[in-house]
Amino acid sequence: MKRQAIKIADDGYTVLIKASDLLLLNITLTFIISLHSISETAVGLAASFLFSVIFLLVGEYSGLYKKYVRQDYYNTVLKTLFTFFLSFLVWRILCQQLNTFEGINGSHLNHVITWQWIILSIISVVVVKFLVIYATREFWKRSPNVRRIAILGMTKGGIAIEQALRKNIRYQKFEISYFDDRDESRFGYLSQSPLHGNIDQLVQLAKNGEIDEVYIALPMVAKDRIQKFLKLLSDTIVETYIVPDLYTYDLNVSQISTIGNVQIFSVFGSPFEGMGAVLKRIEDIIISSIIILLISPVLVAVAIGVKRSSPGPVLFKQDRYGLGGKKIRVWKFRSMGVMENDTVVTQATKNDPRVTKFGAFIRRTSLDELPQFFNVLQGSMSIVGPRPHAVAHNEEYRVLVNKYMLRHKVKPGITGLAQIKGFRGETDTLDKMEMRIKYDLQYIQNWSLSKDLSIIFLTIFKGFVSETAY
Numbered sequence: 001m002k003r004q005a006i007k008i009a010d011d012g013y014t015v016l017i018k019a020s021d022l023l024l025l026n027i028t029l030t031f032i033i034s035l036h037s038i039s040e041t042a043v044g045l046a047a048s049f050l051f052s053v054i055f056l057l058v059g060e061y062s063g064l065y066k067k068y069v070r071q072d073y074y075n076t077v078l079k080t081l082f083t084f085f086l087s088f089l090v091w092r093i094l095c096q097q098l099n100t101f102e103g104i105n106g107s108h109l110n111h112v113i114t115w116q117w118i119i120l121s122i123i124s125v126v127v128v129k130f131l132v133i134y135a136t137r138e139f140w141k142r143s144p145n146v147r148r149i150a151i152l153g154m155t156k157g158g159i160a161i162e163q164a165l166r167k168n169i170r171y172q173k174f175e176i177s178y179f180d181d182r183d184e185s186r187f188g189y190l191s192q193s194p195l196h197g198n199i200d201q202l203v204q205l206a207k208n209g210e211i212d213e214v215y216i217a218l219p220m221v222a223k224d225r226i227q228k229f230l231k232l233l234s235d236t237i238v239e240t241y242i243v244p245d246l247y248t249y250d251l252n253v254s255q256i257s258t259i260g261n262v263q264i265f266s267v268f269g270s271p272f273e274g275m276g277a278v279l280k281r282i283e284d285i286i287i288s289s290i291i292i293l294l295i296s297p298v299l300v301a302v303a304i305g306v307k308r309s310s311p312g313p314v315l316f317k318q319d320r321y322g323l324g325g326k327k328i329r330v331w332k333f334r335s336m337g338v339m340e341n342d343t344v345v346t347q348a349t350k351n352d353p354r355v356t357k358f359g360a361f362i363r364r365t366s367l368d369e370l371p372q373f374f375n376v377l378q379g380s381m382s383i384v385g386p387r388p389h390a391v392a393h394n395e396e397y398r399v400l401v402n403k404y405m406l407r408h409k410v411k412p413g414i415t416g417l418a419q420i421k422g423f424r425g426e427t428d429t430l431d432k433m434e435m436r437i438k439y440d441l442q443y444i445q446n447w448s449l450s451k452d453l454s455i456i457f458l459t460i461f462k463g464f465v466s467e468t469a470y
Contacts, residue, residue, distance in 0.1 A: 013067075013070070014065050017065060017070060017129070018059075018065065020128055021052075021055065021056065021059070021125055024121060024124045024125055024128065025048065025051060025052045025055060026045075026048050026049065026052060027124075028117055028120045028121045028124055029048045029117045029121075030048075032113055032117045032120060036113060047091075050091060050094065050095075051087065051088075051091045054090050054091050054094075055083060055084070055087040057275060057279070058083050058086050058087045058090070058279065058449065059079075060275075061276055061279050061448060061449050062079055062082055062083050062086070062448055062449040062450045063079055063448045063450060064079040064083050067168065068167065068168070070129065070132070070133065071133060071136070071171065072133070073130060076126065076133065077126060078450070079450060080122065080125055080126055080129065081122070082449070082450045082453065084118065084121070084125075086283070086449060088118060089286055090282055090286075093286075136171070137171050140171050140172045140173070141171070143172075143173070145173065146173040146174060146175060147169065147172060147173065147174040147175070147212055148174075148175050148177075148210065148212045148213070149165065149174060149175065149176045149177070149211075149212065149213045149214075149215070150176075150177055150179055150196070150205070150206075150211050150213065150214045150215070151176065151177070151179070151193070151214075151215045151217055152179050152180070152199065152202060152214060152215065152216045152217060152218065152229060153178075153179075153216065153217040153218040154178045154182075154187045154191065155218065155219065157217035157218075157219075157244075157245055157246075158191075158215070158217035158243070159190075159191055160217075160243070161215050161243050162176055162191060162192065162193055166192065176192075176193040177193055177194060177196035178191060178193055178194065178195045178196060179195070179196055179197055179198060179199055179201065180199075181198045181199050199229060199232075202214070203232045203233065203236070206233060206236040207235065207236050209237075211236075211238050212238065212239060213238065213239045213241065214238050214239070214240045215241045215242075215243055216229060216230070216240065216241065216242045216243065217245075218245070219245050220245045226242070244265075255269055268406055269409070270409040270410055271410075271445075271447040272410055272411075272447070276447075279449060280449075281379075283383070283449060283452060284376050284377075284382050284383050285377065287383050287456070288373045288376040288377050288383060289377065292374070292377070295370060298367070298370065299370055302333055302362060302367050302368075302370065303333070305358050305362070306334055306335075306358065306359075306362075308358075309356045309357065309358035310334075310358075312334055313334060314333065314334060315332070315333065315334065315371060316331075316333070317329045317330070317331055317332075318330055318332065318390060319390070319391050320388035320389065320390060320391065320412065321388060321389065321391060321394050321408055321412070322380055322388065322408070322411060322412055323380075323408065323410065323411045323412075324408060324409075325405060325408045327391065328375075328380040328381070328388070329380070330372060330375055330380075330381070330388055330412075331372060331374060331375055332368050332369055332371060333368040333369075333370065333371060334359070334368075335355055335356065335359030335360070335362055335363050335368045336354040336355050336356065336359055369414060372414050373414065376414065380411070381411055381412050381413065381414065382410070382411040382412070382413045382414075383413060383414055383415070383452065383456060384413045384414075384415055384416055384452045385410050385411050385412050385413025385416055385443070386407040386408075386410065386412055386413060386416050386418070386440035386443070386444075387412060387413065387415075387416055387419065387424075387436075397433055400430060400433075401430070401433055401434050401437050403437065403441060404437055406441055406444070407437060407440040407441065407444070409444060410444055410447075415455060415456065415459040416439070416440060416443060416455065417439045417440065417442060417443040417455060418435070418436040418437075418439035418440055418443075419459065420455055420458040420459055421435075423436040423439060
């Protein structure tokens with residue numbers, strides 16, 4: 001018998017919201033053009049459609065259409081403004097390129113019309129989303145129904161699904177209870193919901209229609225018990241779910257996909273595949289180009305300072321591991337009197353005699369890393385990502401730190417989540433490196449365009465100056 005593929009459930013709201021955004025963006029432009037008594041042309045329609053497509057793509061990767069966003073006013077405004085900002089930048093660049101072709105003229109979309117369109121679109125999109133949030137909350141507030149939820153197994157998976165449910169359905173009326181055959185003294189987890197009883201009591205409540213949903217959160221080794229519980233619950237009409245046991249092996253699942261009719265977990269996947277890679281590259285090109293223009297006087301000043309502080313070249317090129325664990329050449333302003341790029345590289349320490357006085361200043365303020373923006377334009381690095389380590393350090397720590405090499409699933413960055421969390425500079429203890437890797441993997445797992453911008457913003461205040469950067 002041919003096995004049927006598991007269907008990924010979707011409440012359908014995402015498609016409706018995207019369709020609503022698509023219509024609003026095009027209707028608002030038509031309205032603005034009519035106010036100016038200008039005939040709409042095919043070029044105008046094409047420009048509007050192009051912006052709409054860019055907006056939907058950026059919105060998908062910025063998290064605009066995620067469920068937790070569309071349930072919250074603050075996140076809705078924040079994500080909408082960010083999506084409009086980045087979409088507008090990409091759209092303007094593409095339009096400028098298209099206008100260079102002979103016969104294409106979008107002159108009727110002048111600055112006044114464009115800005116009126118964008119502002120009206122932002123207002124329209126936000127208002128509609130607010131109305132949807134308000135209507136949804138009012139519906140659940142007035143609904144007399146209470147979702148009665150049972151979690152089978154007070155385990156790591158059980159605690160995780162409870163926390164996720166409380167966040168996801170916080171505007172609904174619900175009751176969550178645990179059921180487990182083990183004695184309560186054997187539980188090692190703190191939960192917000194009570195232990196209501198054992199499995200037999202759960203089955204009886206389900207048969208009596210006093211339970212609406214059951215989440216089985218048992219470890220994979222309990223396969224026989226899970227099958228037994230499924231058989232018992234199949235004699236009821238309760239909605240039953242199995243929580244995948246991703247905690248036994250400490251997995252970092254990136255996504256679920258299928259090959260034919262077989263479901264697979266991408267355990268060590270990268271978010272920068274397909275359109276994610278395209279958007280990440282566009283982000284890097286735009287931001288690095290702007291930053292290089294802004295800091296060009298600083299680059300010249302630091303170059304002069306390095307040249308006058310000690311003999312030797314201004315730039316230092318060191319081998320690092322990049323995307324896929326392949327070697328790349330990373331550029332920095334030289335901060336030492338010697339240049340080490342061998343199989344053994346000693347990390348700089350406090351009062352390191354190799355570091356010049358000017359070098360100590362530019363290392364402490366991260367000015368030595370500014371040439372890496374050219375690495376970003378070149379494509380070997382990204383603005384945000386795990387910091388690249390010297391090859392010698394990689395070979396040392398890959399055998400000491402679990403999942404160390406997974407940080408190379410993405411391009412190395414000038415700044416990253418670990419840096420704004422305080423793990424920058426010397427890693428003189430193993431636990432410091434472990435924490436850095438923890439945040440690197442957390443970034444890869446939860447990447448979004450808005451997260452990149454927040455890291456860049458926080459780097460200005462937290463990531464540049466460090467007392468541990470020797």
